[in-house]
Amino acid sequence: MTEKAKYRTWIRVYKLxxxxxxxxxxxxxxxLPIELYLKVVAVILALPFLYISFLLLYSIYQFSPIGGNYQSRIHDFIVSKVDWDGKGKALDIGAGNGSLIIKLAKAFPEGAFTGIxxxxxxxxxxKEQCKRNAEVEGVSNRVKFLKASAADLPFEDGEFDLVVSCLTFHEVKDSKNKTEVVKEALRVLKPGGNFVFLDLFGDEKIFGDEQAFLEEIRAQASNLESCKLADAVQLPKLLLHKKVLGHARILKGKK
Structure with a gap:
């Protein structure tokens, strides 16, 4: 039997x-042998946990290949938005199990790719599963993986022709200012290089006022385009819940 690559969904099982x-x-x-009103209170308190559990289970199903396969579809969309001749070096910030960077490597067979x-x-x-997936997909000779924080990338200024990231910046724990994490991604991009970022840029609790955030990014980028993920990819209504992808936005541009 032919080995298949193994890609987990974005939902962390331990939370479920x-x-x-x-x-x-x-x-x-x-x-329990307790008063009826205490049982009613317990059920009421359980409802939010049941709802979130359902939302997580539903998301896992829709993101996975046995459901809607939306995780792979979103990665495909990011690849389709890449404006690059495929010659040079590309960086994926937040490689996970390698799904996005492997799709990029297959789409651009002349490029060299790094996933952190x-x-x-x-x-x-x-990292081991990333490397194995790259081997299974036949791109391991052009893809390498490094352990690093997105808040402090171990690369020189302007080292890459393309930088992509999918739902990573908001998860970076060693920087409270997530805008600075996005700027760090732009630091390693060459002048004239392209980027495509997907994250919860619409969540003010994470990135602050959206317009102010975009102005900071425009100061370092040109031809900046911003749109809601929901306007670009048709998603089931529940995946657009604010606890899932409701705040997701796509940023595309050049440095």
Missing amino acids: VIFIGMALILLDALF DFWGRGWGYS
Whole structure:
């Protein structure tokens, strides 16, 4: 049997386990010899955990190949937005298990590709799985993976012709200012180089006022385009929940 690449979804399983566990603990009150009103209170308290558990399960299903395969579709869309002749060096910030950078390597067979990630605990991603996926997909000779933080990239200024990132900047833990993390990505991009970023740029709790954020990025980029993910990719309504991709925006431009 031919080996297949293994790509996990963006949803962290441990979060799902926590919410399901909390819901079950509260619902156990139904079987305890306690007053009825306490049982009612326990059920009411369990409802938010049940709802979030359902939302996470639904998202896992829709992102996976057995469901809507939307994770792969979104990566395909990012690749389609890349404006590049494919000659030179490309960087993927937040490689995960390598899905996006491998798609890029297959789309641009003359390029050299680097994927970085911190591969922190709880994600289910690993550098080893990235390398194995690249081997299975036949691009390992042009793709390398490094462990690094997106807040402090181990590259020289202007080292890459293309930089992409998918839902990574908001997850960076070693920088409170996520705008600075985006600027760090632009630092390693060559003048005239292209970038495509997808993240929760519409979430003011993470990136602040959206217009102010865009103005800061425009100061370092030209031809900046910004659009909602929902306007670019047709997604199921529940995936547009603010806890999933409701705040997702795509930034595309040149340095």
